[in-house]
Structures are given as structure tokens and as C-alpha cells.
Amino acid sequence: xxxxxxxxxxxxxxxxxxxxxxxxxxxxxxxxxxxxxxxxxxxxxxxxxxxxxxxxxxxxxxxxxxxxxxxxxxxxxxxxxxxxxxxxxxxxxxxxxxxxxxxxxxxxxxxxxxxxxxxxxxxxxxxxxxxxxxxxxxxxxxxxxxxxxxxxxxxxxxxxxxxxxxxxxxxxxxxxxxxxxxxxxxxxxxxxxxxxxxxxxxxxxxxxxxxxxxxxxxxxxxxxxxxxxxxxxxxxxxxxxxxxxxxxxxxxxxxxxxxxxxxxxxxxxxxxxxxxxxxxxxxxxxxxxxxx
Amino acid sequence: xxxxxxxxxxxxxxxxxxxxxxxxxxxxxxxxxxxxxxxxxxxxxxxxxxxxxxxxxxxxxxxxxxxxxxxxxxxxxxxxxxxxxxxxxxxxxxxxxxxxxxxxxxxxxxxxxxxxxxxxxxxxxxxxxxxxxxxxxxxxxxxxxxxxxxxxxxxxxxxxxxxxxxxxxxxxxxxxxxxxxxxxxxxxxxxxxxxxxxxxxxxxxxxxxxxxxxxxxxxxxxxxxxxxxxxxxxxxxxxxxxxxxxxxxxxxxxxxxxxxxxxxxxxxxxxxxxxxxxxxxxxxxxxxxxxx
Numbered sequence: 252x253x254x255x256x257x258x259x260x261x262x263x264x265x266x267x268x269x270x271x272x273x274x275x276x277x278x279x280x281x282x283x284x285x286x287x288x289x290x291x292x293x294x295x296x297x298x299x300x301x302x303x304x305x306x307x308x309x310x311x312x313x314x315x316x317x318x319x320x321x322x323x324x325x326x327x328x329x330x331x332x333x334x335x336x337x338x339x340x341x342x343x344x345x346x347x348x349x350x351x352x353x354x355x356x357x358x359x360x361x362x363x364x365x366x367x368x369x370x371x372x373x374x375x376x377x378x379x380x381x382x383x384x385x386x387x388x389x390x391x392x393x394x395x396x397x398x399x400x401x402x403x404x405x406x407x408x409x410x411x412x413x414x415x416x417x418x419x420x421x422x423x424x425x426x427x428x429x430x431x432x433x434x435x436x437x438x439x440x441x442x443x444x445x446x447x448x449x450x451x452x453x454x455x456x457x458x459x460x461x462x463x464x465x466x467x468x469x470x471x472x473x474x475x476x477x478x479x480x481x482x483x484x485x486x487x488x489x490x491x492x493x494x495x496x497x498x499x500x501x502x503x504x505x506x507x508x509x510x511x512x513x514x515x516x517x518x519x520x521x522x523x524x525x526x527x528x529x530x531x532x533x534x535x536x537x538x539x540x541x542x543x
Numbered sequence: 544x545x546x547x548x549x550x551x552x553x554x555x556x557x558x559x560x561x562x563x564x565x566x567x568x569x570x571x572x573x574x575x576x577x578x579x580x581x582x583x584x585x586x587x588x589x590x591x592x593x594x595x596x597x598x599x600x601x602x603x604x605x606x607x608x609x610x611x612x613x614x615x616x617x618x619x620x621x622x623x624x625x626x627x628x629x630x631x632x633x634x635x636x637x638x639x640x641x642x643x644x645x646x647x648x649x650x651x652x653x654x655x656x657x658x659x660x661x662x663x664x665x666x667x668x669x670x671x672x673x674x675x676x677x678x679x680x681x682x683x684x685x686x687x688x689x690x691x692x693x694x695x696x697x698x699x700x701x702x703x704x705x706x707x708x709x710x711x712x713x714x715x716x717x718x719x720x721x722x723x724x725x726x727x728x729x730x731x732x733x734x735x736x737x738x739x740x741x742x743x744x745x746x747x748x749x750x751x752x753x754x755x756x757x758x759x760x761x762x763x764x765x766x767x768x769x770x771x772x773x774x775x776x777x778x779x780x781x782x783x784x785x786x787x788x789x790x791x792x793x794x795x796x797x798x799x800x801x802x803x804x805x806x807x808x809x810x811x812x813x814x815x816x817x818x819x820x821x822x823x824x825x826x827x828x829x830x831x832x833x834x835x
Contacts, residue, residue, distance in 0.1 A: 257731075260736060260737055261657055261737065263737075264653070264657070264737040264738065264741075265653055265657060265659055268649040268650065268652065268653050268741075269649070269650060269653055269665075271646060272646045272647075272649070272650050272706065272707050273665075275646070275702065275705060275706035275707075276668055276669070276672060276706055276707075277668075278687070279680075279684060279687075279702065279703055279706060280668075280671070280672045280675065280680065280706070281668065281671070282687065283680040283681075283683040283684040283687060284671075284675060284680055284683075286683040286686075286687075287679070287680060287682065287683040290682075290683055297685075297686070344573075344577070347570055347573070347574075348574075354571070354574070355574075358574045358577070358578060359825070360818075360821055361577075361578045361581050361582065362577065362581065363821075363824075363825075364581055364582075364585075364817070365581055367762055367766075367813050367814065367816075367817040368585075368766075368810055368813065368814070369765070369766045369768075369783065369784055369787070369806075369809050369810055369813060370766060370768060370784070371768050371784050371787040371788050371791075371806075371809065372588075372787060372806040372807075372809050372810045374791075375588070375787065375790075375791065375802050375803065375805070375806035376584045376585065376587070376588045376803075376806060377584065378791070378799075378802070379587065379588065379591060379604075379799050379802070379803065380584055380587070382799065384600075385599050385600050385604075385799065387587055387604040387605075390603065390604065419580070419581075419584070423581075427825065427828055428828065431825075431828055431829035434829065435829070476676055479676070480676050480677075480678045480679075482678055482769060483768050483769060487768070487788060487791065501678050504678075504682070505681075505682075508682045508685075514682060517682050518682055518683060521679040521680070521682055521683075522679075524676065524679055525675065525676060525679050528676060529674070
């Protein structure tokens with residue numbers, strides 16, 4: 252009798268506690284995902300009641316007939332490579348921070364600061380820095396008698412300028428993640444290696460690095476996701492311009508859907524993005540494990 | 544044995560000495576350089592917000608303002624609805640954080656304390672949620688929001704923000720596993736139901752984790768532009784982020800001094816949260832990253 256009661260109670264708790272979270276995740280995550288796949292095979296415009304099935308037309312169009320899509324992916328590639336190149340630097344800085352320099356706590360606070368600031372506010376700050384007339388960077392260049400640079404107006408430069416903003420904002424979170432990993436290492440492990448006469452580099456490469464591998468993997472995964480999804484920095488700062496030169500894949504997806512009313516194609520683009528993220532993550536993980 | 548201890552002592556002395564000597568100065572210089580890169584854009588923006596437009600053109604951006612001239616701030620407060628945006632952002636933050644922490648603790652409680660048939664599948668659903676880039680599903684989620692009638696209401700973002708995610712459940716699980724099940728059992732002996740146990744024992748005991756996750760969620764919600772931008776286009780539903788986004792295109796506020804003032808206003812809430820609660824933020828990130 253008592254046992255039965257407990258079991259009933261357990262089921263009651265499970266049902267009531269999991270009811271809302273399950274509804275939320277299925278309604279706002281799983282259902283949209285299924286719908287995304289379904290819509291990618293249609294030519295729906297987002298408004299009309301009829302959704303015409305067009306098979307693989309959208310995917311074919313992306314693959315063979317959309318140079319602008321590939322150009323935007325190339326732009327995403329700049330963010331990806333930029334952040335990737337910064338990961339060793341971030342590791343190094345985190346390692347220095349961990350060695351308990353004086354004021355390291357204060358530096359930690361400062362390093363993480365950009366991550367906390369509103370992205371639109373960050374964009375505003377850099378609009379001024381990059382501005383071609385009164386901009387801070389250009390007046391610095393003038394001070395050194397150098398030519399002005401069209402940070403946001405030169406199609407060959409704009410993506411690097413925007414990647415710089417992204418680095419400014421997101422490097423801090425990586426450093427803090429690495430730092431957390433370093434600080435979780437038992438100190439006697441490092442002490443033991445010093446007794447064995449390992450140099451700092453050897454100590455780092457053979458002892459520290461393998462032990463923080465999971466965190467490096469998380470950062471690599473975050474980088475793929477972040478670089479391929481980057482939206483607000485280019486959208487706010489240049490809205491994809493000049494002449495589509497800084498359009499990223501997501502900016503283009505959103506424009507295709509909401510500006511050009513081509514939901515079917517946009518859904519197909521979203522699926523392509525998802526597949527790219529998954530593939531790069533897998534490749535990265537394989538390569539990473541091969542080396543380690 | 545004695546010799547061993549001797550060596551250990553010496554190395555500890557060496558370690559402390561290493562971080563204090565010559566390299567230390569270089570390190571501090573490096574960190575000052577990094578701190579400058581982080582702080583200068585913010586400082587320049589704050590300076591610009593107190594300057595007039597001619598001053599921006601004529602004097603160095605690094606020159607502090609000669610007086611605290613609040614004209615730009617007054618202008619921004621007059622021509623935009625900052626207070627409405629502030630109210631909207633506050634509602635979003637409070638509602639999302641409260642609902643989100645209740646739901647995620649409830650899910651974590653069920654997943655750590657009970658065994659049930661679909662437990663593995665349940666975890667898998669949340670994992671899918673982590674892998675699927677949020678921005679991707681937005682296009683198909685959009686139609687759903689219109690259909691359930693929450694488009695252009697504050698409810699739309701709340702529904703999206705409130706759902707538990709894998710990272711939160713993971714961190715709560717870590718905490719809950721440290722609370723011995725015998726605590727639950729003895730409460731049960733005293734006649735407490737599972738609901739009472741959750742509410743009186745479990746929930747109070749995970750408050751440290753809730754503080755961390757709640758702050759991170761609050762900052763996320765406060766700084767997000769994309770979801771409010773997409774689901775709440777109405778002027779009366781602007782949040783701090785979308786209000787600032789609008790300032791960039793609005794001729795009344797798009798000049799650099801006024802835009803800087805608007806950016807400073809928008810930055811303040813998250814910066815206040817950050818400087819007050821940074822201890823919780825860092826401990827939470829450490830807990831989340833290291834144990835994965």
C-alpha cells in the first residue's frame with residue numbers, strides 16, 4: 252500500500268515536473284527542426300497558404316546556382332580562421348594568468364569584460380573606431396602620416412575589421428574557459444614535472460595540454476558554431492554591405508527569408524549551415540584526437 | 544624520505560620565486576597592453592558621449608571631455624523610449640530567469656533522483672538542442688509564433704528564453720549529485736512528499752548554482768538582439784538592444800556623440816550586474832567547463 256503510493260507519487264512528480272520543459276523543447280526546438288526540413292523542399296514564400304513541393308530544387312540552387320552563398324561562406328571562413336589562430340594566443344594568456352601574477356584577478360575581470368557588453372553597444376563603439384572621417388583608427392593613421400583606410404567601406408577589408416570586433420568580444424570567454432581548466436589541474440602534478448626537470452614548454456605540452464583537452468575541444472566546437480552563426484556584428488555594423496561584401500551566411504539566410512520572402516530556400520540554407528557545422532565539428536574532433 | 548621532502552620544499556620556493564621575478568614585469572606589461580585593448584574602445588565611447596559633434600571632429604578621441612556635458616544623454620532620453628525599453632528588458636530578464644531556473648532545477652531533480660524509461664531519450668533531446676544552432680531554427684519557429692498568437696508580444700521571447708538547456712541541466716546535475724540521497728530518504732521517513740523534498744530541500748541547496756546560471760541567463764537575455772528584433776518589431780516592445788539598434792539608423796540619434804550616449808546607457812545594466820556578481824559568474828563557468 253505504502254510502496255504503491257510512493258510509486259504513484261514518483262510518476263506524478265515526473266509528469267508534472269517534466270511536462271512544461273518537454274512542451275517547450277518540443278514546441279520550440281524539435282518541431283521547428285522537423286518543419287525546417289519539410290519546408291526546405293518547398294517554394295513557400297512565408298505568407299501564402301499553399302506550399303508547393305519542389306523536391307531538391309532549393310538545395311540544387313544553393314549548390315550550383317548561388318555564387319553569393321559561397322561568397323558569404325568564405326566570409327564566415329575569415330571569422331573561423333581568425334578565431335582559430337587566436338586560440339594558441341588565448342591559451343598562452345590563460346597560462347600566464349594562471350601563474351598568479353600580481354593583479355591577475357583584476358586582469359581576469361578586464362579580460363572577460365567585452366563578453367558581458369551588449370553586442371549592439373559593441374557595434375556602436377566600433378562604428379566610431381572604424382569611421383572613415385572622424386574615426387579613431389584613421390586619425391591615428393593620419394598622425395603617423397599614413398593613408399586612411401576604409402575599414403568598413405572597402406570590400407577587401409571589411410570582413411577583417413568585423414572579425415577584429417568579434418575577436419575583441421569573444422576572446423575573453425575562451426581565456427576564462429582555459430583558465431578554469433588550468434586552475435582545476437592539481438598543483439602536485441606540475442610540481443612533480445619540475446622535479447623531473449621538465450622545461451616550461453615540455454611541461455606545458457606533455458602535462459598541461461593533455462589534461463585540459465576537453466576544454467580545448469569545447470572551445471573549438473564553440474568556435475565553429477560561433478563563426479558560422481555570426482549574425483549581429485555584421486548585421487548591425489554594415490548590414491552586409493558594402494554591396495554584400497560582408498554578408499555572412501546567416502545574414503543572407505535571414506534576408507532570403509524575411510526580405511526576399513523565400514522561406515523555402517532560406518530553410519534549405521539553414522539545413523546546409525547545420526550540416527556544415529556538424530561536418531566541421533566532426534573533422535576537427537578527429538584531427539584533434541589524432542594529434543593528442 | 545627526508546631528502547625528498549627537502550627537494551619538494553626547494554621547488555615550491557622556486558615556483559614562488561619564478562612568478563615574482565624578472566618575467567613578472569614583462570608579464571605585467573603584457574597584461575597592461577591587453578587591458579588597454581579592452582578598455583580603450585569603452586573609454587573612447589564614454590568620452591565621446593560627453594562631447595559635441597564639432598569636438599568629435601576636431602580633437603583626439605583619447606582626450607577626456609572638458610566638462611560633463613549631458614546634452615547627448617538628454618537628447619537620447621527625449622527622442623527614444625529608453626524607459627519603456629528598460630521596463631521591457633527587465634520584464635524579459637525577470638520572467639525568463641525565474642521560469643528558467645524553476646524548470647531546469649525540476650528537470651535536473653527528475654533526472655538525478657529517479658529512474659524512468661525514457662531518461663536516455665530525454666537527455667538526447669536536450670543534446671540535440673545543444674547541437675542545433677539556434678539561429679537556424681528561427682525561420683521555421685517564426686511561423687509557429689504567429690500561429691500561437693504571441694508574435695509582437697513580450698511572451699514570444701519569454702517562451703524561447705524560459706526553456707531549460709543542456710548546459711544548465713548539466714551543472715545542476717553536478718550539484719544535485721553532491722547532495723546525498725539519504726537526505727531525501729530521511730525526509731521521506733518524516734512524511735515529506737517528493738514535492739516537499741524538491742521545494743524544501745533540493746531547491747534551496749542548489750541556490751549557488753542558480754545564482755550563477757541565473758546571472759548568465761540574465762546577461763544573455765539583456766544583451767540578445769536577434770530574438771526581440773525578430774519577434775517584437777513593435778515600437779512599444781523595444782528592448783535595450785533593439786532600441787540601440789534603432790538608434791543607429793534613426794537620424795535623430797545616429798551622430799557619434801548621441802550614439803555613444805545611447806550605447807553607454809544600454810551597457811550600464813549588464814556592467815553593474817557583472818561587477819557585483821563576477822564571483823558567481825567565474826565559479827559557474829569553472830564548474831561548467833572543467834567537469835565536462
